[in-house]
Amino acid sequence: MMNLLTVSDLEVFYGKVQALQPTAINVDMGKIVTVIGPNGAGKSTMLNAIAGALPATGSQTGNVLFSGQNLVGVAIEKRVAVGMSLVPEKRELFASMKVEDNLLLGSYRRYQAGEKEYADQMRVVYDLFPRLKERRQQQAGTLSGGERQMLALGRALMAKPRLLMLDEPSLGLAPLIVKEIFQIIQRLKQTGVAILLVEQNARAALQVADYGYVLETGAVVLEGAASDLAEDQRVVDTYLGLTKK
Incomplete structure (x- = not known):
């Protein structure tokens, strides 16, 4: 290994x-x-x-x-x-932004680097967290505690760590x-x-x-x-x- x-x-x-x-x-x-x-x-x-x-x-x-x-x-x-991707204890989401926009922020480094498929992890995240897909147009601040943790995990995965x-x-x-x-x-x-x-x-x-x-x-x-x-x-x-x- x-x-x-x-x-x-x-x-x-x-x-x-x-x-x-x-x-x-x-x-x-x-x-x-x-x-x-x-x-x-x-x-x-x-x-x-x-x-x-x-x-x-x-x-x-x-x-x-x-x-x-x-x-x-x-x-x-x-x-x-x-x-490397860190999901901090306090999750540090952008409460007034939509779920999907929070996820896209996780791939911002890849976007800056010129990767054309910078959002390709979105499908992986939605497969792992179907509830995030259902709530993708909601503001992050309206999610439950468990859903916010899912969003924090999903955002980190968008960077392809x-x-x-x-x-x-x-x-x-x-x-x-x-x-x-x-x-x-x-x-x-x-x-x-x-x-x-x-x-x-x-x-x-x-x-x-x-x-x-x-x-x-x-x-x-x-x-x-x-x-x-x-x-x-x-x-x-x-x-x-x-x-x-």
């Missing part, structure tokens, strides 16, 4: 406060890798550092290799251009919608895109992932095949409760 993303010795600071200790993770092509852990563990910080989306108060050291290219110091727009990074996709959603979102994440894997999934819902994340990392207080404390982590007593006791159902 060919490696797509290699992160090594990644550290993040906010001023003098260390938010992420030296961290190493890998994502292979076409695989789902999850990072689980409690709130405040540094999961989103790690994801934003990889994506080049740290706030101005943050600084980072270490290496972020994507297909062998070191992206440290590279702007987020150029990271998108080489095949090789790596899709998801920050807490289940946050604030009802249990039935969470189940649907994770079913969609499983289907996304069939398209060949690799996924780096940051998630507090450890049970759901480990069910869809191939490999996992446990992050606590800014450090990776455990890693392994997702199926093994789901059986690890430390993970069961801390994140999955008393049963493994």
